[in-house]
Amino acid sequence: MRPGSLDEQLRELAERTGVPCIDGKKTTSHGWRTGANTDLIAASVPLTERNKAGRWAEGSHTGDTVYDRRHGAGAHDPVAQVPLYGGPAHAVAAQARADATADQKE
Known part of the structure; x- marks a missing residue:
């Protein structure tokens, strides 16, 4: 696959469902990583374990900042x-x- 192919395919599928944007942002493969981390947060998985799963540096707070997207949950389920x-x-x-x-x- 060439760079961007996955995002292009995902955007096409999102367009077909009539939901090209979620929380005002275009659908991307990046959301898969965000969704997984958000589910782990909901399951009370500690940050250290989420850092391992997300392949973030030990001690990083990326999983609690950039990849925590609980806002808007339930407001619109595409x-x-x-x-x-x-x-x-x-x-x-x-x-x-x-x-x-x-x-x-x-």
């Missing part, structure tokens, strides 16, 4: 418009989380 496996993507993800939680309790 994923709700994307069908996945025959239903809304968020429903599939919610079911997968519930199944994983049930498996952990067994």
